[in-house]
Amino acid sequence: MIVPLAIYLHIPFCRTKCTYCAFNTYTNMDSLIEPFVDALIHEIRIGGESKPGQAVGTIFFGGGTPSLLTPEQIERILAAISTYFDVMLDAEVSLEANPNDITQEYLSELRQKGINRLSLGMQSANSSELKLFARRHDNDQTARAVSAARAAGFDSLNLDLIYGVPHQTLSGWDWSLQQMLALQPDHVSLYALGLEDGTPMQEWVAKGRLPTPDEDLAADMYELATEKLAGAAYEQYEISNWSKPGHTCRHNLQYWRNLPYAGYGPGAHGYADGVRYSTVLSPQRYIKALENVSDPSVFPHTPATHEAVVVDRSAEISETLIMGLRLTQEGINRKTFVQRFGIDLVELHQEVIEKYVNYGLLHVDTEVVRITQQGRLLSNMIFRELV
Amino acid sequence: MNRDNIRNFSIIAHVDHGKSTLADRLLQVTGTVSARDMQEQFLDGMDLERERGVTIKASAVRMNYRAKNGEDYIINLIDTPGHVDFTYEVSRALQACEGAVLVVDASQGIEAQTLSNVYLALEQDLEIIPVINKIDLPAARPDDIAKEVEDLLGISSGEMLRISAKSGIGVQDVLEAVIERVPPPKGDLDAPLRALVFDSHYDSYKGVVAYIRVIDGKLNKNDVLKLMATNARFEPVEIGIFSPGMKVIDSLGAGEVGYVATGFKTVRECRVGDTLTLDVNGAQTPLPGYTQVKPMVYAGIYPTENDDYSDLRDALEKLQLNDASLVYEPETSQALNFGFRVGFLGLFHMEIVQERLEREYDLDILATAPSVEYQVLTRTNEMLTVDSPAHLPDEGTIQEIREPWMKIQIYTPQEYIGAIMDLVIKKHGEYVTTEYLDKSRVVLHYRIPLAEIIIDFYDRLKSVTRGYASLDYQFDEYRPGDLVKLDILVNEEPVDALALIVHRDDAYHKGQKLVSKLKELIPRQMFVVPIQAAAGKRIISRANVSAMRKDVLAKCYGGDISRKKKLLEKQKKGKKRMKMIGSVELPQEAFMALLSLDDDD
Ligand SMILES: Nc1nc2c(ncn2[C@@H]2O[C@H](COP(=O)(O)OP(=O)(O)O)[C@@H](O)[C@H]2O)c(=O)[nH]1
Ligand code: SF4
Ligand SMILES: [Mg+2]
Numbered sequence: 001m002i003v004p005l006a007i008y009l010h011i012p013f014c015r016t017k018c019t020y021c022a023f024n025t026y027t028n029m030d031s032l033i034e035p036f037v038d039a040l041i042h043e044i045r046i047g048g049e050s051k052p053g054q055a056v057g058t059i060f061f062g063g064g065t066p067s068l069l070t071p072e073q074i075e076r077i078l079a080a081i082s083t084y085f086d087v088m089l090d091a092e093v094s095l096e097a098n099p100n101d102i103t104q105e106y107l108s109e110l111r112q113k114g115i116n117r118l119s120l121g122m123q124s125a126n127s128s129e130l131k132l133f134a135r136r137h138d139n140d141q142t143a144r145a146v147s148a149a150r151a152a153g154f155d156s157l158n159l160d161l162i163y164g165v166p167h168q169t170l171s172g173w174d175w176s177l178q179q180m181l182a183l184q185p186d187h188v189s190l191y192a193l194g195l196e197d198g199t200p201m202q203e204w205v206a207k208g209r210l211p212t213p214d215e216d217l218a219a220d221m222y223e224l225a226t227e228k229l230a231g232a233a234y235e236q237y238e239i240s241n242w243s244k245p246g247h248t249c250r251h252n253l254q255y256w257r258n259l260p261y262a263g264y265g266p267g268a269h270g271y272a273d274g275v276r277y278s279t280v281l282s283p284q285r286y287i288k289a290l291e292n293v294s295d296p297s298v299f300p301h302t303p304a305t306h307e308a309v310v311v312d313r314s315a316e317i318s319e320t321l322i323m324g325l326r327l328t329q330e331g332i333n334r335k336t337f338v339q340r341f342g343i344d345l346v347e348l349h350q351e352v353i354e355k356y357v358n359y360g361l362l363h364v365d366t367e368v369v370r371i372t373q374q375g376r377l378l379s380n381m382i383f384r385e386l387v
Numbered sequence: 388m389n390r391d392n393i394r395n396f397s398i399i400a401h402v403d404h405g406k407s408t409l410a411d412r413l414l415q416v417t418g419t420v421s422a423r424d425m426q427e428q429f430l431d432g433m434d435l436e437r438e439r440g441v442t443i444k445a446s447a448v449r450m451n452y453r454a455k456n457g458e459d460y461i462i463n464l465i466d467t468p469g470h471v472d473f474t475y476e477v478s479r480a481l482q483a484c485e486g487a488v489l490v491v492d493a494s495q496g497i498e499a500q501t502l503s504n505v506y507l508a509l510e511q512d513l514e515i516i517p518v519i520n521k522i523d524l525p526a527a528r529p530d531d532i533a534k535e536v537e538d539l540l541g542i543s544s545g546e547m548l549r550i551s552a553k554s555g556i557g558v559q560d561v562l563e564a565v566i567e568r569v570p571p572p573k574g575d576l577d578a579p580l581r582a583l584v585f586d587s588h589y590d591s592y593k594g595v596v597a598y599i600r601v602i603d604g605k606l607n608k609n610d611v612l613k614l615m616a617t618n619a620r621f622e623p624v625e626i627g628i629f630s631p632g633m634k635v636i637d638s639l640g641a642g643e644v645g646y647v648a649t650g651f652k653t654v655r656e657c658r659v660g661d662t663l664t665l666d667v668n669g670a671q672t673p674l675p676g677y678t679q680v681k682p683m684v685y686a687g688i689y690p691t692e693n694d695d696y697s698d699l700r701d702a703l704e705k706l707q708l709n710d711a712s713l714v715y716e717p718e719t720s721q722a723l724n725f726g727f728r729v730g731f732l733g734l735f736h737m738e739i740v741q742e743r744l745e746r747e748y749d750l751d752i753l754a755t756a757p758s759v760e761y762q763v764l765t766r767t768n769e770m771l772t773v774d775s776p777a778h779l780p781d782e783g784t785i786q787e788i789r790e791p792w793m794k795i796q797i798y799t800p801q802e803y804i805g806a807i808m809d810l811v812i813k814k815h816g817e818y819v820t821t822e823y824l825d826k827s828r829v830v831l832h833y834r835i836p837l838a839e840i841i842i843d844f845y846d847r848l849k850s851v852t853r854g855y856a857s858l859d860y861q862f863d864e865y866r867p868g869d870l871v872k873l874d875i876l877v878n879e880e881p882v883d884a885l886a887l888i889v890h891r892d893d894a895y896h897k898g899q900k901l902v903s904k905l906k907e908l909i910p911r912q913m914f915v916v917p918i919q920a921a922a923g924k925r926i927i928s929r930a931n932v933s934a935m936r937k938d939v940l941a942k943c944y945g946g947d948i949s950r951k952k953k954l955l956e957k958q959k960k961g962k963k964r965m966k967m968i969g970s971v972e973l974p975q976e977a978f979m980a981l982l983s984l985d986d987d988d
Binding site for chain 2 (some may be wrong): 008010023034060062082088155192194216218219227239255261263266267269270271273276278309318319323359361376378379381383384385387
């Protein structure tokens with residue numbers, strides 16, 4: 001079986017920085033965008049040339065804020081990918097956007113250039129939460145962005161929400177969910193707020209200026225969401241992801257199935273040909289790394305590669321498990337697992353599996369091992385024992 | 388050298404009054420250590436000592452000095468520890484001397500260990516030379532303090548030396564006073580050899596190195612020697628003096644201080660306090676020996692990882708080579724598996740040992756709450772000693788439990804009497820009497836159960852007196868007490884390593900506090916974990932650690948799986964440091980919860 005590659009493109013620019021965000025992204029560097037696009041195209045070329053004829057099944061513009069790129073820049077990037085890789089006809093091409101950066105005109109152009117899936121960072125419908133996040137949009141803008149996307153012809157649309165926020169109440173969360181459902185997205189991602197080191201949010205909580213989010217309340221929020229989304233005919237397929245039939249995110253599935261993906265752009269991550277790697281973080285260094293390169297690279301390395309490790313069998317197994325068990329329906333297929341690693345999963349991790357089956361967090365049958373409804377919120381416990 | 392030109396002395400002082408600083412100056416003035424090689428606190432060789440600024444082990448050094456009278460002298464300085472836990476080590480060192488320089492801080496005056504050290508010196512019949520130190524401090528009150536010392540020792544305050552060890556003022560006078568006032572060693576050079584082992588350290592090449600003071604006779608490098616108590620015979624690997632490093636010499640005669648490297652691999656053959664003599668034509672009667680010190684405080688020490696048990700055993704064995712007061716024996720706990728019951732001279736000693744195990748031996752260890760040694764009289768009139776609450780027999784079989792009581796003396800400015808009184812009463816102490824040191828400072832005498840002062844008494848005393856009080860204690864007697872075992876049950880199972888013995892009056896209060904502290908410390912698990920305290924068979928307090936509901940990772944961005952995995956691995960490592968009690972994971976702090984109980988009441 002030939003597995004097509006997924007390509008992740010990291011666009012490390014934002015207008016302003018959100019207060020919870022620890023992603024590799026920079027503000028006030030607009031002058032670097034054009035040189036960055038050139039460098040990215042260069043990196044794509046080097047990548048493609050080191051793996052001629054490689055099929056590509058999904059492309060994902062992530063960030064950062066990819067919607068800061070012009071349609072022309074996006075077109076050039078996609079053209080480079082098509083030139084140096086073998087992009088499949090039905091490829092999924094996603095782009096992340098902030099509700100306030102986009103107009104219908106802009107979206108129409110993107111649609112024409114080949115973007116076929118849009119992911120909007122809604123985050124909340126509640127203006128006080130959006131302020132706390134320092135997002136530059138309100139709920140009306142999100143609604144307008146969704147209509148614009150629909151009008152521009154996007155028939156695959158994702159909305160992101162964040163729960164477990166300081167001061168957030170269950171009813172406030174309920175309202176965000178209602179607003180989100182009213183916009184009828186095809187796909188929904190719900191993320192528990194993580195307090196990341198170095199973010200203002202983390203500092204405010206550490207200094208007591210914001211209350212520590214209550215874990216039990218966050219659990220209640222998750223359960224409420226699960227119920228509401230099921231009621232609205234969304235199917236959960238991953239711990240944090242729900243979709244209408246036929247709208248699962250194929251790009252992210254590639255990660256969860258522990259299948260190969262290339263990451264291009266500063267601070268991108270990739271995993272291909274048994275190597276896990278990441279690229280240099282700073283856009284300046286990234287651009288520099290790709291200037292005046294003449295020697296060919298060995299796939300998946302490029303001149304921007306910063307760290308790379310060869311994934312040995314046991315690491316591959318544990319990564320396959322901690323990613324695959326996130327897939328709430330699919331789980332880990334035992335037969336596929338045997339084909340990949342030559343050993344039965346249940347035999348390999350008998351003790352751990354038995355333990356969590358007893359606790360009711362894991363389900364095992366002859367075909368799959370997957371987490372149960374109860375296991376979704378406690379999945380980390382299981383993962384911890386599998387790394 | 389003529390024995391009349393030898394002086395052996397110690398410096399004694401309360402902690403921080405300047406003993407180490409004065410020793411440093413003496414080494415410099417006599418040229419024993421050049422200014423270039425001078426490191427502050429030269430005799431405090433152990434890293435830990437220098438860091439904490441506390442002398443833990445005694446050590447001995449020979450200085451050569453030409454006095455004002457034009458004669459050359461050998462002066463042996465025997466350093467002593469200044470902490471209350473190590474009173475016994477002080478007494479051993481003093482037995483090797485004829486005199487003691489008593490250093491008293493000119494701003495602090497007489498404190499607890501000033502007194503206890505003076506008593507030890509008087510017991511040995513030593514010539515005491517009082518010295519008022521730190522006269523350079525703005526807060527110095529040398530005349531007042533000299534008067535205090537005069538009242539204590541009956542030495543005229545006018546004659547008392549006033550010095551600054553730090554700046555060097557008067558340091559030479561100290562040496563002159565030692566020569567004038569400390570008598571030269573007596574002893575019979577022609578009698579059979581008798582030398583006192585007053586300390587030792589372990590050297591991996593030379594074996595146990597015994598620090599000796601030759602009382603009678605002479606010791607040559609080729610003599611076959613014998614230790615009188617253990618009958619162990621050996622040919623010395625080498626003999627020598629500390630000047631201040633180990634320096635080999637051919638012989639040591641009566642009155643001299645030096646060392647013998649025995650080659651022994653354990654302290655069992657060469658005990659501190661033993662008398663060294665010749666194997667052939669040796670002495671008949673040993674010198675009055677020391678008594679083996681008894682530990683005051685016991686605690687379980689366990690490796691965090693069961694696999695490290697034998698490393699812990701080796702480390703304790705090695706530590707004991709340098710620290711004869713450390714006693715231990717294997718112990719098993721249902722909760723913590725294999726470890727050791729270790730006896731310490733006091734809490735400070737316990738802390739030092741714990742730190743050395745962790746630092747010098749790189750071990751991850753877990754210590755249970757400290758306990759004292761109880762005497763338990765059973766209904767069948769058997770007397771048991773119990774140094775671990777886990778081993779207290781069933782209540783029904785006990786006739787009486789006796790606990791050790793201490794006499795304590797607290798030296799304090801008058802204004803803190805009320806606060807100290809409250810503290811002592813809360814700890815079940817009994818007031819004995821108050822003595823006035825001067826118009827503003829007093830010594831409060833109490834009796835108090837040892838168990839009450841080993842936990843946080845010293846810290847609390849310091850805090851209620853803003854650091855001004857000092858404490859000394861001596862064993863008093865065993866007394867029957869109304870004591871009960873406080874069991875802690877986690878998930879319905881009693882955890883032996885968490886059990887305590889407490890006064891019945893305190894059981895309820897302590898049980899409640901311990902339960903709520905544990906509730907704070909124990910992370911949420913997959914299921915509800917009840918925590919209970921039980922006195923006798925009765926549950927007196929209960930709290931639940933509610934079940935964990937959410938344990939998920941945040942968004943994985945752009946396929947950054949390594950980060951996720953690293954996070955999981957880190958968490959897994961953290962979990963590994965926990966102890967599994969049945970199916971409950973207990974963090975290490977839980978076993979020391981008792982120590983932090985009183986923080987907030
Ligand atoms: N101002 C002043 N400080 C001194 C003097 N002697 C010692 N000290 C300081 O007092 C503290 C305790 O001294 P140290 O010799 O370690 O005391 P020890 O605990 O008795 O050995 C240190 O900070 C010394 O620097 C002195 O004569 N004058
Ligand atoms: S827009 Fe997205 S990437 Fe940019 S700062 Fe906000 S959360 Fe981070
Ligand atoms: Mg000292």
